[in-house]
Amino acid sequence: MNIILKIQRFNPDTDKEPYFQEFSVEVDPNDRLLDGLMKVKQFQDGSLCFRKSCAHGVCGSDGMRINGSDGLACKTLVKDVAGKDGEVVTVEPLAHLPVQRDLIVDQTDFFEKYRAVKPFLISDTESEGKERVQSQDERMVFDDTTNCILCASCYSACPVLDDEPAFIGPAAIVQAYRFLADSRDSGTRERFDVLDTPNGVWPCENHFKCTKACPRSIMITKRINQTKQMIKKDKG
Template identity: 50%
Template sequence: MSTATVESNHSAALDAAESSAFARITVTMRVRRFNPEVSAEATWVDYQLEMDPKERVLDALHKIKWELDGTLTFRRSCAHGICGSDAMRINGRNRLACKTLLKDINPEKPITVEPIKGLTVLKDLVVDMEPFFQAYRDVMPFLITKGNEPTRERLQSAEERERFDDTTKCILCAACTTSCPVFWNDGQYFGPAAIVNAHRFIFDSRDEAAEQRLEILNDRDGVWRCRTTFNCTDACPRGIEVTKAIQEVKRALITRRF
């Protein structure tokens, strides 16, 4: 085979691969819409979009808002999985829209997008996050020192840091809390995210308010409401072992060892 033929075949293969890589597909985005100024009931609306399968659900929502229907309302900020503002139910599971690729959620079928559950829907995909953040504030998510403010850096060993390292990754997206059936049925439950953030400080060697946080969570709406369904762990976009953290807080309440 001549060199020219080999180069021609190689070029054709590259062209075919490039064409395949940028192939676009028709996607049906089925979005749950709600506008309290228009109707007391939510409705499902379908949008047909031409998308690259490697694009994200967030890209599809942008396309709807910017090109098809400017009234669509949703939250988003960094668009890179750090801010946690675009948590929503996608095909029945809590996910971050900015981290969910179309190709990974069977784009041949309609992709359903709806607000996270358990919090009041304000409009379309936007929910009232205040109850969620109030539970977060209630567990005192900050370092507390009983004496005078330290004048030097409070050093930690690698082992001490490792004790709570996993729960430092929380981005307060509410995916875990709003995947919890206990929270759905009783909004008074602190919820997984608040307990995770309490864990982060209860087991921090620099903190001196672990007992206070444990007493806050030793409540009918605290850690004992957890039924270990593992929905929270499955939903966490940061890979935090949420259920494990909750069980460690329960154990600390019983043993008073932390």
């Protein structure tokens, strides 16, 4: 089948504003959208810029907006976004992050917020042996959050960031919860200092857009609300 990829383009060296360019591409309905983008770059316009790496939904590199929804180009099948010949599929860069070129965004702010919650194990006790052992039940409390690949799809989908760009965002909160809920971790106070602020966990309004956008099926909104409950319990 033949589809039209309507891609947002922007080259800061030559363009004052972003614009859309359309490419006619021959694809199979079971192809990934990433396959279509690769055909454009290889055979029609080598200047098209986008990130990609593993192409299997593991690295999180090719996050973008596809027909207004956020996700990974490598996990989006053509048949899920185009049902017939000649259908237009609109592709844009992730929202809430500055566009560097075409579909590539500057993720500096996203990762600064991520690092602010100290997304690593903090422990004030010595481990017994080579590992800090925990039970399967203890692990399952936060298991889904370990699937995060930092693709920023949830960050782009979050409507709170439209009006509050300083909001720390869903990905950072989920990674904070991953360690707050870890039986081996003792970094609660350091993370609460970041989360219990006007730009921390409280701006979340339970839109569930982040949960719907997540390509790894993480229960993001639930984990955010659990983090809020942790803070409230801590305050007594």
